[in-house]
Amino acid sequence: MDTATVDTRPSYLENGHSWQSWLLTKDHKRIAILYLITITLFFFIGGLFALLIRLELMTPAGDMVEAETYNKFFTMHGVAMVFFFLIPSIPAVLGNFLVPVMIGAKDLAFPRINLLSWYILVVGGLFTLGAVVMGGVDTGWTFYTPYSTAASNTHVIMTGLGVFISGFSSILTGLNFIVTIHKMRAPGMTWFRLPLFIWAHYATSIIQILGTPVVAIAVLLVALERTLHIGIFDPNLGGDPVLYQHLFWFYSHPAVYIMVLPGMGVISELIAAFARKAIFGYKFVAFSSLGIALVGFFVWGHHMFVSSQSVYAALIFSFLSYLVAIPSAIKTFNWTATLYKGSISYQSPMIYAFGFLGLFLVGGLTGLFLAALGLDVHVHDTYFVVAHFHYIMVGGSIMAYLGGMHYWWPKISGRMYPEGWAKFAALMVFVGFNLTFFPQFLLGYLGMPRRYHMYPEEWQVLNVLSTAGASILGVGYLIPMVYFTWSFVKGEKAPANPWGATGLEWTIPSPPPTENFTTTPIVTEEAYAYSNREMKVA
Amino acid sequence: MWFKNPFVPEQASEFASSVDTFYFFMVSVSAFFAILVVTLVAVFAIRYRRRHEHEAGTPVHGALALELTWTLIPLGIAMVMFFWGASIFFAMSKPPSNAMEIYVVGKRWMWKFQHMTGQREINELHVPVGQPVKLLVGSEDVIHSVYIPAFRVKMDAVPGRTTTLWFTPTKTGRYHLFCAEYCGQKHSGMRGTVVVLEPAEFQAWLAGGPATGSMADAGQKLFNDLACATCHRDDASGRGPSLKDVFGSTVTLAGGATVTADDAYLRESIVNPQAKIVEGYAPLMPTFQGLVTEEQLNQLIAYIKAQAGGTPGTAAPATGTPAPGAPAASGTQPSTE
Numbered sequence: 001m002d003t004a005t006v007d008t009r010p011s012y013l014e015n016g017h018s019w020q021s022w023l024l025t026k027d028h029k030r031i032a033i034l035y036l037i038t039i040t041l042f043f044f045i046g047g048l049f050a051l052l053i054r055l056e057l058m059t060p061a062g063d064m065v066e067a068e069t070y071n072k073f074f075t076m077h078g079v080a081m082v083f084f085f086l087i088p089s090i091p092a093v094l095g096n097f098l099v100p101v102m103i104g105a106k107d108l109a110f111p112r113i114n115l116l117s118w119y120i121l122v123v124g125g126l127f128t129l130g131a132v133v134m135g136g137v138d139t140g141w142t143f144y145t146p147y148s149t150a151a152s153n154t155h156v157i158m159t160g161l162g163v164f165i166s167g168f169s170s171i172l173t174g175l176n177f178i179v180t181i182h183k184m185r186a187p188g189m190t191w192f193r194l195p196l197f198i199w200a201h202y203a204t205s206i207i208q209i210l211g212t213p214v215v216a217i218a219v220l221l222v223a224l225e226r227t228l229h230i231g232i233f234d235p236n237l238g239g240d241p242v243l244y245q246h247l248f249w250f251y252s253h254p255a256v257y258i259m260v261l262p263g264m265g266v267i268s269e270l271i272a273a274f275a276r277k278a279i280f281g282y283k284f285v286a287f288s289s290l291g292i293a294l295v296g297f298f299v300w301g302h303h304m305f306v307s308s309q310s311v312y313a314a315l316i317f318s319f320l321s322y323l324v325a326i327p328s329a330i331k332t333f334n335w336t337a338t339l340y341k342g343s344i345s346y347q348s349p350m351i352y353a354f355g356f357l358g359l360f361l362v363g364g365l366t367g368l369f370l371a372a373l374g375l376d377v378h379v380h381d382t383y384f385v386v387a388h389f390h391y392i393m394v395g396g397s398i399m400a401y402l403g404g405m406h407y408w409w410p411k412i413s414g415r416m417y418p419e420g421w422a423k424f425a426a427l428m429v430f431v432g433f434n435l436t437f438f439p440q441f442l443l444g445y446l447g448m449p450r451r452y453h454m455y456p457e458e459w460q461v462l463n464v465l466s467t468a469g470a471s472i473l474g475v476g477y478l479i480p481m482v483y484f485t486w487s488f489v490k491g492e493k494a495p496a497n498p499w500g501a502t503g504l505e506w507t508i509p510s511p512p513p514t515e516n517f518t519t520t521p522i523v524t525e526e527a528y529a530y531s532n533r534e535m536k537v538a
Numbered sequence: 539m540w541f542k543n544p545f546v547p548e549q550a551s552e553f554a555s556s557v558d559t560f561y562f563f564m565v566s567v568s569a570f571f572a573i574l575v576v577t578l579v580a581v582f583a584i585r586y587r588r589r590h591e592h593e594a595g596t597p598v599h600g601a602l603a604l605e606l607t608w609t610l611i612p613l614g615i616a617m618v619m620f621f622w623g624a625s626i627f628f629a630m631s632k633p634p635s636n637a638m639e640i641y642v643v644g645k646r647w648m649w650k651f652q653h654m655t656g657q658r659e660i661n662e663l664h665v666p667v668g669q670p671v672k673l674l675v676g677s678e679d680v681i682h683s684v685y686i687p688a689f690r691v692k693m694d695a696v697p698g699r700t701t702t703l704w705f706t707p708t709k710t711g712r713y714h715l716f717c718a719e720y721c722g723q724k725h726s727g728m729r730g731t732v733v734v735l736e737p738a739e740f741q742a743w744l745a746g747g748p749a750t751g752s753m754a755d756a757g758q759k760l761f762n763d764l765a766c767a768t769c770h771r772d773d774a775s776g777r778g779p780s781l782k783d784v785f786g787s788t789v790t791l792a793g794g795a796t797v798t799a800d801d802a803y804l805r806e807s808i809v810n811p812q813a814k815i816v817e818g819y820a821p822l823m824p825t826f827q828g829l830v831t832e833e834q835l836n837q838l839i840a841y842i843k844a845q846a847g848g849t850p851g852t853a854a855p856a857t858g859t860p861a862p863g864a865p866a867a868s869g870t871q872p873s874t875e
Contacts, residue, residue, distance in 0.1 A: 146680050147722060150679075152722065242696060277595030277598070281604075322619065339579060343588045343595045344587050345588040354583070361576070375561060375623055377557075377692050378691070447688075449718045
């Protein structure tokens, strides 16, 4: 592209070096960097607690820390990872950076709201960190009543406020994306020419807007019940503790899709770019994102099969849970079919995409076990569930996040990273992940309940394997942090399009100038039109 | 099974084998699809690897037939899973009428059991092999969950409600009982043992415990001590309805609605009497919330059930006579173990 070579404007990274130029920026790309730093910090904190959990579980006796301390570890691991890493991760970093660029816009529709949403996340995060520093919270990330309202004497309200506040960040980001995708597409960028990354973020945004207020209300009610004893959840005051679970999971099941749908969008981009081929069944993949977002709102009761919910409600929730599995199957088959007759290269982003396929497959298939009523009774609240959702959220979402970070890193930073190290780290993550979480499926079926500080001795071998895997996984995550940081300063300069990929983001310089495009691009072809052009790397 | 699978817990109830058979089906189907997709990905990735730097893929447009195939076949398989799982769940939610009833109360951080014949146990539950057992589960504080992996059953203990689960033990032995719902500091210490005995041994065990009177006897004493009897008279002449034969009957409420008088109804009528008013009676009864413990509530309900005659699960012979002056119900009584 000619624009890439003659463009002499400063890149967004060069355009101002003062603190204000970062902290008061309205540039979606700089805000993405602010998010990147913030969520990486929370990933570290959440990861540290994960490490402590695994160290404790190396022995069955519960002899490393007190039970109460252990309970705080897993609570803070969950809160940090879910609300302050996974939910913002791909949308707030990659989405923020890429949604305007991919549709040919100069910025998001509401740049100031975009900056505000980052500040809100930071304030929410500070509340939660404050609760950790003051002594922590021990309710589990789920805040189940009446334990959270009537029994726990830890910092429930402060943590809950952190979650409540950060929810607004999520809502505002979703709102911004929806308006931007509707109103700011470049001429010729029709709905069915949008990259699938955009479809995935559109579906995610719908969930963020419709679901997040409900969890905000639920944690607010927990706070009110704790302070004013209003009697919503406490049976001694005429309340119903199971009502809380309905409110919580009405958001928190769809929230799983907030965490994984953007990852699916990333994978579609990676597979198309490294197979140099249009995604097979584009419309099926696009609409399956919307299908997941829609049906995903009606499956929350599958978290409550043994909660004394009615048998008939359980039946309907089980049925709908099987329906919501189908769009994920459709995506997986279409990604596989895309490889057929492709031109496949094994660069590190694609290695992550392969890893995602394998891990998401296991995570998705074991979801079918949990949707089955008679089987869920046995494995509910055991390590089987823990393994399942880590395969989705860590095996799926984080693999996609890392794959995306590697793919767009040259665009974001203007630098290349060491490819050999990247492949090595991807392998470490894949092996470490499986060794950590596969034994947990076995532990779960054997009956080991989750959130256990000590456990019967016969389960030690599998727990030690899991801890060993976690240490490999931890190193696998540290390596990219090191070489990305190194690359940001010293990496080889990246060309505009190092992969020979389609997509508007590869038509502008790396890193892009503040306004992204010199002139508004005019789109004349479908997404992933690989065969229409002569392949030119850089 | 012909060999001991180390990744499956002991099969000690009738549900265990049906759940495991379903589990193996699920594992097989999952393994098939996982291997299918991984093989295809691997074959394509090798067969279509990039050979020149400037090579692009060959365009292949979508194929509706393929899309329909990989939508409808998984949908069909998913429906098989749904119905199979639901059928096991239905069996789990319908206790047989001849099940032996045992009350369970979860309390941070212990399990308390009381047999209809009065024996109490803490963190240990004795049951006879081959006999359907129905647990009536309550909680004194937060949500707990009764989980017996060897039986493949689990049910939450929800404060303010009575939940039920049932099983038929098929093998004598000692099995783990866990609290599966996080309940605070010593959640992982809220463990117990289910001891499955031969019927004769179980009868001997029942006989060996100190006699404290059956649950219904304790409930009757409470019924008098709490002055329930002043209003609820047998001859329907009191200010409240007669409770004789009420259990299991259909009760007509003010306004014409009807309700079956089951465990949940009786519990609600004691702790929240204004919720459902029987037709023809004034809403006079005060709440007993906080005045009776979870276990006393169970005893009152057991007494009301016994008045309906022939309550299932009370068939085991009472051992001895109630000790004179024994406290009606409290956790201070000696347990049988």
